[in-house]
Amino acid sequence: MRKLYIGNKNYSSWSMRPWVLMKQADIPFEEVKVRFDSFAPDSHFKKTMGAINPVAEVPALVDGDLVVWDTLAIAEYLAETFPEKQLWPRAAAERARARSICAEMHAGFGKLRSLCPMNIEASLAEVGARLLKDNPALQADLDRIVQMWSGLLEAHGGPLLFGGFSIADSYFAPVGTRIKTYGLPVPPAISAYIERVQALPGVKAWIDDALAEKDFVAFNEPYRTAR
Template identity: 70%
Template sequence: MLQLYIGNKNYSSWSMRAWVLLRQADIPFEEKLVRFDGFDSQSEFKRTMTALSPTGTVPLLRDGDTSVWDSLAIAEYAAEQFPEKQLWPQDKAARASARSICAEMHGGFTALRSACPMNIEADLAEVGRIVWRDNAAVRKNVERLCSMWSHLLVQHGGPMLFDQFSIADAYFAPVCSRLKTYQLPVPGEIAAYIERVHQLPGVKAWIDAALAEQDFVAMDEPYRAER
């Protein structure tokens, strides 16, 4: 069986993408959660993950003797190994578009990711209001997300970005969580898409587990001193 190594569900956006993809697609896997306790070489997290992969990061997928690190590589591996799941859109142009926006998310939106780190359990609406007021780069990132999603939802008719659930929706699920945690303003059709993503069984299962974690990791809490 596949093994997926992940970090804390409340904080690990990279882990969320791979986990949600496999869970929502009903691909069996064994979860291996490695708690975030630090990223220096002496931390338990780093020692555990460095023994398993050259990057020492999560997520990490192991399939027998094969190891796949990085969330986008894991998505591609899953699509290749389970073609019947149709994880990418079947249409060539739509598939190219889906790959492009996942790559854009993978290497972009740095202002939003930096100012609004994922924290599913927290209510950071007040922080969000300040970030929105003061950080033009975050506003630009959110504007790009809204434009992208609106176009795709109209083009493909919803309910997901490419009609049916795909890697793209799994890839943007952590962003949906950020937008909710910080209550950043988005148009009504985008808010509706965010809610649909949150109601996907795979996403809901991740969120429920994150809320049940009850693990306050100080290094992932730039805005709170305690729960």
């Protein structure tokens, strides 16, 4: 049985992506959660993950003797291993577009990721309003998300970015949680898309597990001192 190593579900957006992808696509795996204690070299987290992959990070997929780390690499490996699941869109042009936006998420949206870390359990709308007021680059990231999602939903008719579920939806699922946690204003069509994604069984299962966690990880909590 392949194993997927992940971090805390409330906080680890990169772990969420392949977990949701595999759950939603009904790809069997064993979850191995390595809780965040610290990212210092001598932390339990770093020691545990350092024994699994050379960058000592999550997520990591172990499939027999093969170890695949990095979220996008895991997604590509799964798409090649399970072609019948059609994890990327069927048409070549749509696959290229889907890969482009996933790569954009992978490398971009720096202010959204740094100022609004994923925190599914929290409700931080007042923080979100202040952050938007003080950080034009955060508003620019949000505007780009709205532009991207709106264009894809219009082009493909929904209900998801490329019609049916794909890697792209799993890749942006954590962004939807950030928008809700920080109360970031988006048009009704975008809010409706977020709700549809969060109703998917794989996404709902992750969110339910995140809400059930009891850990408070201070270095992932720039805006609170307790749950």
